[in-house]
Amino acid sequence: MTNVADRAVFSRRGLLKSAVGAGAVLLIGFDVSRTAKGAASAPVSPFRSWLRIDQNGAVTLLSGRSEMGQGISSALPMVLADELGIDWKDVLVEQAPNDAALFGEQGTGGSGSVAGSWLGLRQAAAAARTMLVAAAAQRWSVAPESCTVKNGAVTHGSSRFTFSELVESAAKLPLPDFNKVTLKKPAEFQIIGKVVSRKDIPSKTDGTAIFGIDVRPPGMLYAMVERCPVFGGKVKSFDAGAAKSMPGVQDVFEIDAVPSVHSWGGVAVVAESTWIAMQARKKLRIDWDLGPHANESSESLRAEFRRVVDSRLKTIINQGDTDAALAAASENKRVEADYELPFQAHATMEPMNCTVLVDGDRAEVWVPAQGPEWVLGTVAEVTGLKPAAIKINTTLLGGGFGRRYHADFAAEAGQIAKKVPGKPVQLIWSREDDMTHDFYRPASYHRLSGAVDEKGNILAWRHRSTSTPIAEWWSPKAAPESSELGCTTQMPYLATNYKLEYLPSKSGVPRAWWRSVEASSIGFVMEGYVDELAHAAGIDPLTFRISKLDSRLVKDPTNKKAVPLDTARLKGVLQLAAEKSGWNAKLPHGHGRGIAAHYSFNSYVANVVEVSVVGNQLKVHRVVSAVDIGTPVSPDGIRAQVESAIIYGLTAALKSQITIKDGRAVQSNFDRFSTLAMNETPLIEVHIVPSTLPPTGIGEPGLPPTAPALTNAIFAATGKRIRRLPVVPTDLV
Amino acid sequence: MAITFEVNGKSKTVEVDPGTPLLWVLRDTLNMTGTKYGCGIAQCGVCTVLINGAAQRSCSVPVSLVAGKPVTTIEGLSTGNTHPVQQAWIAEQVPQCGYCQSGQIMTTVAFLKQNPKPTAAEVDAAMSHNICRCGTAQRIRKAVLRAAAAMQAALPQGGAR
Numbered sequence: 001m002t003n004v005a006d007r008a009v010f011s012r013r014g015l016l017k018s019a020v021g022a023g024a025v026l027l028i029g030f031d032v033s034r035t036a037k038g039a040a041s042a043p044v045s046p047f048r049s050w051l052r053i054d055q056n057g058a059v060t061l062l063s064g065r066s067e068m069g070q071g072i073s074s075a076l077p078m079v080l081a082d083e084l085g086i087d088w089k090d091v092l093v094e095q096a097p098n099d100a101a102l103f104g105e106q107g108t109g110g111s112g113s114v115a116g117s118w119l120g121l122r123q124a125a126a127a128a129r130t131m132l133v134a135a136a137a138q139r140w141s142v143a144p145e146s147c148t149v150k151n152g153a154v155t156h157g158s159s160r161f162t163f164s165e166l167v168e169s170a171a172k173l174p175l176p177d178f179n180k181v182t183l184k185k186p187a188e189f190q191i192i193g194k195v196v197s198r199k200d201i202p203s204k205t206d207g208t209a210i211f212g213i214d215v216r217p218p219g220m221l222y223a224m225v226e227r228c229p230v231f232g233g234k235v236k237s238f239d240a241g242a243a244k245s246m247p248g249v250q251d252v253f254e255i256d257a258v259p260s261v262h263s264w265g266g267v268a269v270v271a272e273s274t275w276i277a278m279q280a281r282k283k284l285r286i287d288w289d290l291g292p293h294a295n296e297s298s299e300s301l302r303a304e305f306r307r308v309v310d311s312r313l314k315t316i317i318n319q320g321d322t323d324a325a326l327a328a329a330s331e332n333k334r335v336e337a338d339y340e341l342p343f344q345a346h347a348t349m350e351p352m353n354c355t356v357l358v359d360g361d362r363a364e365v366w367v368p369a370q371g372p373e374w375v376l377g378t379v380a381e382v383t384g385l386k387p388a389a390i391k392i393n394t395t396l397l398g399g400g401f402g403r404r405y406h407a408d409f410a411a412e413a414g415q416i417a418k419k420v421p422g423k424p425v426q427l428i429w430s431r432e433d434d435m436t437h438d439f440y441r442p443a444s445y446h447r448l449s450g451a452v453d454e455k456g457n458i459l460a461w462r463h464r465s466t467s468t469p470i471a472e473w474w475s476p477k478a479a480p481e482s483s484e485l486g487c488t489t490q491m492p493y494l495a496t497n498y499k500l501e502y503l504p505s506k507s508g509v510p511r512a513w514w515r516s517v518e519a520s521s522i523g524f525v526m527e528g529y530v531d532e533l534a535h536a537a538g539i540d541p542l543t544f545r546i547s548k549l550d551s552r553l554v555k556d557p558t559n560k561k562a563v564p565l566d567t568a569r570l571k572g573v574l575q576l577a578a579e580k581s582g583w584n585a586k587l588p589h590g591h592g593r594g595i596a597a598h599y600s601f602n603s604y605v606a607n608v609v610e611v612s613v614v615g616n617q618l619k620v621h622r623v624v625s626a627v628d629i630g631t632p633v634s635p636d637g638i639r640a641q642v643e644s645a646i647i648y649g650l651t652a653a654l655k656s657q658i659t660i661k662d663g664r665a666v667q668s669n670f671d672r673f674s675t676l677a678m679n680e681t682p683l684i685e686v687h688i689v690p691s692t693l694p695p696t697g698i699g700e701p702g703l704p705p706t707a708p709a710l711t712n713a714i715f716a717a718t719g720k721r722i723r724r725l726p727v728v729p730t731d732l733v
Numbered sequence: 734m735a736i737t738f739e740v741n742g743k744s745k746t747v748e749v750d751p752g753t754p755l756l757w758v759l760r761d762t763l764n765m766t767g768t769k770y771g772c773g774i775a776q777c778g779v780c781t782v783l784i785n786g787a788a789q790r791s792c793s794v795p796v797s798l799v800a801g802k803p804v805t806t807i808e809g810l811s812t813g814n815t816h817p818v819q820q821a822w823i824a825e826q827v828p829q830c831g832y833c834q835s836g837q838i839m840t841t842v843a844f845l846k847q848n849p850k851p852t853a854a855e856v857d858a859a860m861s862h863n864i865c866r867c868g869t870a871q872r873i874r875k876a877v878l879r880a881a882a883a884m885q886a887a888l889p890q891g892g893a894r
C-alpha cells in the first residue's frame with residue numbers, strides 16, 4: 001500500500017490540493033451506493049473509492065470491492081479507463097485499505113459492484129478528464145472543447161501533453177461539479193462492452209495469487225477450533241492434556257461465543273503447522289452443552305413446515321379475492337402444488353480462514369472477506385482495540401457466494417491472536433468445519449393454489465409459504481418475511497386475483513445469504529408453478545408466459561425502494577432465450593426442453609434447459625441463457641458469471657443439499673455434498689441483450705431460473721413434475 | 734525425522750512427522766502456497782501435484798512416501814506462465830476465484846502426458862474428479878483441448894506420434 005492512507009491530505013469533498021508523498025497527484029473521491037448487509041454504522045466518508053493519477057501519469061483505482069472470482073478487479077477499471085481516456089491495461093487497481101473515514105463502508109455482495117459504482121466512477125473519471133483538459137487548454141490558450149483525450153494524453157492539433165505532464169497543474173484546478181461533468185455517450189465507448197483479458201488471471205495459473213489461506217507473515221502460527229457439532233451448543237468443560245502434550249502444540253484454550261456475528265465459541269488449538277493443529281484437535285476431550293436444538297432433524301423441520309403452512313398465515317399481498325376465485329374455479333382447471341427446498345451450503349473452495357496479529361495496542365488482519373468492515377468491527381470487539389488501531393488487508397477470496405460476508409471467523413481469530421500476542425496466527429477451518437458450521441441458504445416450503453379459465457387467463461394465484469428466515473438471524477427487528485419473498489412481491493404475470501401469505505418456522509439451523517439469496521428458492525417455485533398453470537391451460541409454456549407479460553412496471557407494495565419490474569424486459573429475455581435455443585425445433589424421443597425467467601438484483605435472465613431422460617438416468621445437454629442487465633460492461637465477464645451461476649444452480653438442483661440430524665449438519669465434506677462434475681456439465685450459451693440503460697448485477701441473477709428450467713424440461717421429457725429439490729433418480733420414473 | 738525429496742528440481746530436506754501429508758509440508762514447511770487445501774480427503778483435487786510425473790492428491794500422500802522422489806507443483810510448471818496448459822488457461826479465460834485452478838492445471842498436465850490427443854469425452858472423464866465451485870468446467874474443457882492441440886502442433890513432424 002502506498003502512503004495514500006495519510007488522512008491529512010484528503011479533503012472532505014474529494015479533491016486533493018496538496019501532494020501525497022513525493023509526487024504531485026490528482027486524487028478524486030466518488031461515492032458509490034451501499035450494498036453492505038449487517039455492517040456497523042459508524043460515521044463514514046462519502047467516498048468509497050478513489051481515483052488517483054500520479055505524477056508519472058500512472059492511474060490507480062483504489063477499490064474497496066473484494067475480488068472473489070467475479071472479475072470486479074477488471075470490470076471497474078474498464079469503466080474508469082473508458083471515461084478517462086486511457087488504455088484499460090494502464091489502470092492499476094489497489095485494494096483500498098479498510099479505513100471507513102477515508103474510503104467509507106466496504107462490502108461486496110448483492111451483485112452490486114458494477115451497478116453501484118457505474119455513475120460515481122464515471123463522474124470521477126470525467127471530472128479528472130475535464131481538469132486535465134482544462135490544464136492543457138490553459139497552456140495552449142485554446143478552448144477546452146477543441147482538445148481531445150486518448151491513450152493517456154490530451155491533444156490539440158499536433159500538440160500533445162501526456163497526463164504526467166498535466167497532472168501537477170490539473171490538481172490545482174477546482175473540482176468540477178460531478179452532476180455537470182460531461183459523460184461519454186454510449187456510442188463513444190471504446191472499452192466498455194469490449195472483450196478484455198482479466199487482470200487477475202495470470203496470477204491464478206502460476207500459483208502466485210495470494211488467497212487468505214496463503215498469507216505467511218513471519219513467525220506465523222496455525223490454529224484450529226473445535227466447535228460443538230450441534231447448532232447452538234457450547235463448551236461445558238474440556239480436557240486439553242493430551243492435545244497440549246503433542247510436540248509442536250503451542251497452546252490450547254477456550255474461546256467465547258460472539259453473539260453479534262453468531263460465532264459459536266469452542267476450544268482453540270494453536271500449533272506450528274496446520275497438520276499438527278488438526279491432529280492435536282482430535283485429542284481434545286470436550287463435554288458439550290448441546291443446547292436447545294439437539295433434537296432437530298430434516299424430518300422434524302418438514303413436519304413444522306407443513307404444520308405452519310396449514311395454519312393461519314400473515315397476508316402480505318391480497319389483490320382481488322383470491323380465496324373466492326379459487327372456491328369458484330372448476331376442479332379441472334385448478335392446480336394445487338407444494339414446493340420444497342432444502343438448506344444449501346456455500347462450500348467455497350477455500351475454507352473459511354483469517355490471520356490476525358495482535359501486537360501491543362495494534363492489530364493487523366489478513367482476511368478473504370466480502371465484508372472487511374464487519375471483520376474490522378468484530379476484531380475490535382473481541383480484542384478491545386480501537387478500530388483505528390487495526391489494519392485490515394483484504395486478500396483474494398477463494399469463492400464467496402455470500403459466505404464471506406460474515407465475520408464469525410474473525411471473531412474466533414481475533415480471540416486466538418489476543419492470547420498469543422506478538423505472533424500472527426492463521427485460523428483455518430477444515431472442510432468439515434466449513435460445511436457443518438455454515439450459514440445456510442434457508443429451507444422453505446411453499447403451497448401454491450391457482451386456477452386458469454378456458455382461454456388460459458390466470459383467475460387466481462395463491463402462494464402460501466414458510467421458511468427458516470434470514471431476517472430472524474440478521475435483522476431481528478425487521479419482519480421475518482422481509483428476507484424471504486423475493487419476486488413474489490412483484491408478480492410479473494397477469495393474474496386476476498393474487499394472494500401472498502407467509503409465516504416463519506422455528507429452527508436452530510444458522511442461515512444467511514447464499515448465491516442469489518431468496519431468489520434461488522422463489523425463482524424455482526414461481527417458474528415451476530407458472531409452467532404447471534400453462535400445462536393446465538393446455539398452452540405452450542413460452543406462449544403462456546408471454547401472454548401474461550404485456551408492458552407494465554410492477555412495483556413492490558411491500559418495499560417502496562424496490563426498482564419496478566419491467567415486464568417487457570422479462571418478455572425480451574424469454575423471447576431471446578427461446579429463439580437462440582430453437583424453442584420450437586423438434587427434439588429426439590426422450591428429450592425435453594424447459595424454460596424459466598426471473599427478475600432478481602434488478603436484472604432479467606431467462607434460461608432454456610434441454611435434457612434427456614432414459615429410465616432414471618438424466619442428462620442435461622444444453623443451457624441457453626439470455627440476460628438483460630442494462631449496459632453490458634464486460635461481456636466475457638458477464639458470460640463467465642452466468643455460466644458460473646448456472647452450474648452453481650444445477651449443483652443445487654441435482655446434487656447437493658444439507659440435511660439435519662440430531663441438531664447438526666449431516667453432510668460434512670465433498671464425499672456427501674456432491675457437485676456437478678465436468679462430465680455432467682452441459683454446454684452453456686449466454687446471450688446478452690444490447691442496452692444503454694445503467695448496468696445491473698450479474699453475479700447472481702443467472703441462478704434463479706436454472707432449477708425451474710431444468711425441472712420444466714424434465715416434465716417436458718417425462719411428464720413428471722418435480723417440486724422438491726434436489727432431484728433424485730426416483731423422481732424421474 | 735528428516736525426509737529429503739525433490740521439489741521442482743531442487744532438493745529439499747524437511748524435519749516433520751513422517752505421517753504429515755505432502756500438502757502441509759509444501760504449504761506450511763516450505764511456504765509454497767500455490768498448492769491448495771480443499772477437503773483433506775482426496776475428493777476435490779485442489780491439492781493435486783505431480784509425483785514422479787503422475788497426478789496425486791497431496792492432502793492424502795504422507796511425506797514419507799515421497800522421500801527421494803521428484804515432486805512438481807504449480808510453481809515449478811514453467812517460468813512466466815509459458816507452459817502450454819497455462820497458456821490455454823489464459824487464452825480461454827478459465828479462472829474465476831482461481832482457488833481450484835492449480836489442481837486443475839496439474840491434473841491436466843499429467844492427463845495430456847498420458848493421453849496427448851484426447852477426445853472431448855475423455856477430457857470430461859479425466860477432469861470430473863476436480864471440483865470447481867465457480868463453475869468453470871466449460872472453459873476448462875475448452876482449455877484442455879486447446880492445450881492438447883498446441884502441444885501436438887509443437888511436436889516435430891507436425892505432431893505425429
